[in-house]
Amino acid sequence: MVYTHYMLSPDPQRFVIPPISSAAPGPLYQQIIDGIKREVGEGRLRPGTALPSFRALAEDLMVSLITVKRAYEDLEREGIIHCKQGLGTFVSEKGAELSRQAKRDQARLLLRQALRESTESGATNAEIIKMVREMLEQHQEED
């Protein structure tokens, strides 16, 4: 068992980024992006700290180097991280705030779609609110 520098706790789970899976919905690079945004946004990967190298993360997640690069490129374009050739990849100063903002925007987008589907299914506003409350309670129990 080898602990990598980006780990913050001696968790039996080796990687903070995953789960990553070809079976999961969405492309692999998107799953990596979402995972890193979560870790950065929730403060487990702090601004200035180094992310795992392309090769290290690729090997850990059993994924191609290019797939990691694709994910890091997108994150760099969003200003959340920045890559320096020969040095490594690091969390940007505004990375946490940008990650949370991205999550907020994504949440609004998904919520709009969910509400549209709900109304088209014949659900009333009261029923929708009720469903949201129930789901939030379930999420609580998971923590």
Place this chain on the structure above:
Amino acid sequence: MVYTHYMLSPDPQRFVIPPISSAAPGPLYQQIIDGIKREVGEGRLRPGTALPSFRALAEDLMVSLITVKRAYEDLEREGIIHCKQGLGTFVSEKGAELSRQAKRDQARLLLRQALRESTESGATNAEIIKMVREMLEQHQEED
């Protein structure tokens, strides 16, 4: 101006299925599927009635015949419609109920994702509920 048999009102808008666009998110065939589920689920395309032919819908939506076929195939697999070679395509008896059920399932899926993104963005349950209420009010105004 030509009215087709599947139109229910002399709407200046010719087609009930659209809007369809390469620019819109999601593949074209999925947009067709969603549109037909909506029309069937909300009762504007009733069980037993004929849907537009592959060629007619393809021409109307300025899309390939194969794209329409792909959409109809998926809808048939879900039991919402049934295609009869040489005859046409028709809404199934349980089409409306199945469409609404599909919308409900899709809504739950999207809602789960939206709530997860919201919590990961740092939003509290109260803030999430508030956002849902605001969005529902906006949807009301559109009607």
Place this chain on the structure above:
DNA sequence: TATAGTGTGTATATACCATATTTACAGTGT
């Protein structure tokens, strides 16, 4: 009552783009 015609849905071969991989290249520090 044959049968040609015109409408249905069906199947095959093709083009294109996003995704993911391998392999080789270039920069930075020790």
Place this chain on the structure above:
DNA sequence: ACACTGTAAATATGGTATATACACACTATA
């Protein structure tokens, strides 16, 4: 020189969309 970093190019695969040709069902009509 070496061992690490990120970068770039060529390739393979799968999903999406297209055009073209094929098979079935009704119907008008000779």
